[in-house]
Amino acid sequence: MKFNFFHLMPWTDYPREPTEWPVSNKEFEPERGRQLYADYIDCMAYAEQCGFDGIGCNEHHFSPYGLMSNPNLIGAALVHRTKRVNLAMLGNLVPLLNPVRVAEEYSMLDVMSGGRVIAGMMRGIPHEYIAYNVPPSDSRERLREAVALILKAWTEPEPFGWEGQFYQFPSVSIWPRPYQKPHPRLLMSGTNEESVEFVAQHKAKLGIVLIADLALARANIDLYYKVARAHGWEPVPEDILIGHHTCIADSDEEAREHMRKALDYFHHILMRPQRSAQELVIKKTRYYQREGSSDKFQARLATLRARSLEEQIEAGSVYCGSPETVAAQMRRVHKALGHGTEQLTMKVGNMPDKVVRRGMELFRDRVQPALKDL
C-alpha cells in the first residue's frame, strides 16, 4: 500500500457560517495567510519524513475552503523541500485553464523534481465553473479535448498546430518536455459511472474521495477494471487512490474529539457556501449528462454531512482513532476496495496543526508498520 499526504490548505478562522459563494474576502488577513502558507508547506514537506510516498495538492477557488488556487505554485515550493515523494497534483482543473499552460507547468514540475509528478487532470466540482466563467455543460468535452492536447504537447517532438472544438493553437512546442517518458502518469477523479468510464478510457489512475458508501465505491472500481480491460490495459491496485479524512491520536477518545470539531468546521463553514452555487450549476446546466448523476452527487454530500462521526467511520468515509484503531479501519476498507494507494487528509477543517503533526508521526511509527503486508 502506498500512502499520500493530501492538503486542502483551508482557512481555519472564518468567523461565521458563510451562506454565499463566492465568499467575500474581507475576512482574509494577509499576515495570517502568510503564516498559514508557511506552516502548511512545512507540514507537507514533513510528510516525506513521516514515510508518506506522495504529497497531494489541489485547486479550488473563491472561498476559505482552500488557499490553493494554483496547486502548481505549491508543487514548486515542495520540489526543493523534498527528495523522494511523488508530487501528486490533484490537480489542475483542466477545463477551466489554458491546456498548453497546464502542459508547460506540469512539465516544469516534472523536470524540476526529477520525474516525481503525478498529473491530475481534474474536471473540478460544479461551482468552480462559475469562477472562471466556463460553461459547465461543456466540461466533459473540454476535459476530453484538453487532455488530448496536453498529451500531444508532452509527446510531439515537432511543433504542431491544434484546431479543436474548444481550443485552437496554431503552433505549439513546449519547453521543457516532461522528465518522465513518455509523460507523467495521469490521475483522474471517478465518483460516478460517467467519470469512471472516462478515467479508464484514458489509462489514468482512478481517484475516489469523500466515500459515502463502500459498496458504491467498489462498484466504481469494478467498472474501472472492466472498462480498462475493454480498452486493452490492466490497472494495478496502486492505480486506485482512495482519499479519507483522517485523525490519528494517542487514544480513540482524543481522536474523536478533535475530529468532531474539525468535521463540524469542514461541513458547516468550509463546505456551506458552495451548496447554493453547486445547485445552480447542477440544476441549470448539463454538468452531469447522465441521468441520476447529479442526484447522486448531492445525495452523497448530504449523506456525509448528516452522519455522525461514528456512522462515517462505520461507512468507511473517515479514519479516526488510535494508531491501532486506524490501522484496523484501513485494513477493513482495503479488504472492501482492494486499492493500492491510500490518501490521507489529516488537516481536516480547522484541525490544530500540532494534532496533524502528532498524527503524522503516529502514522509513521505505528500505522504504516502495521500495514506492511498490504
Next chain:
Amino acid sequence: MPFERQELNLPSGKLSYFVAGSGAPLLYLHPAGGFSVSKPLEALSERYKIFAPVTPGFDGTASHADVTSMEQLADLAARFAEHVIGKRCDVIGQSFGGWEALWLAVKHPGTIDHLVLEAPAGVPAGGKGGLPSDPAEARRKLFAYPDRAPPVTKPVEQLQGNRRMLDHYGAASLSDAVLPARVAAIAAPTLILMGTKDEIIPPETGRFLKEQIAGSHLAYVYDAAHVIQSDQPERYLRLVSAFLERGDAYIVNWGSSAASAIPGGTT
C-alpha cells in the same frame, strides 16, 4: 420598437409614461436627465414590455403637490405599477431612478421580481462622487464616450428644469439620510451595475449595497462612466438580459453568448 407616450390620472396628478415592446413587464425608472431611449432599452423592448413613467416635474411635466421626496416618488411608482402593470414586474432603476427603485424595493417588495440598479444614487459613497453643477463638466463625467450618447434633443430650459427637480425631491446631494439603513430589507434578486470610470457614483456605493442586500450581485462594467447603457450598450445588455432571464443563475455560463475567459479558447 418605438416608445409611445401615454398618460395616467392618479389622485396626486397626471403621470406621463412611455411604453414600448411586448412580453413580460419591465418598469424602467429614468435618471436625473429625464427619460430618453437608449440602444439597450430598444433591444430589451423586443422581449419585454417596458413601462417608463416620467417623474413628475421632469421633461416639462407638472409636479405632484404631495410628492416631494424620493420615498414618496417610490410610492407613486408603486401606484403606477398597480394601475398600469397590475402584477409583479422586473425593475431597472438608473442613477436617480436607482435611488427611487431602492425605495420601491424597500417599501413595496411585492412590486418587484428582479431588480437592476444602474449606478444608483442615494446611498453612501464614502464622500466621493457627486454631480457637477457645470453642465460641461457633468457631461464629461456622465459619459466616457460622449459620441455614443443619445443626441441631446431636449430644450435647454427642460434640462435645467430637470436639474431643479432634484432639489424638489431632496435629491441634489445624491444621498439619502434614511434609505441606507433600510436597504438590508431588500429581498428581490438584485444586480448592481457600476461603471469602472464612474466619477459620479463611486465604487463605494456598489460595495455598500452588495454588502447590505443579501445575495445581491455586483458587476463592474469595464470602460464605462456613469451612463453605462450609453458607454457600453452591448456589455450592459448582455448582463441585464442574462440576469433578467436567469436570475441568480446568470453567473453560470450557459455557453451561448458569453465569451470564454480562456486564452486560445472559444465557447
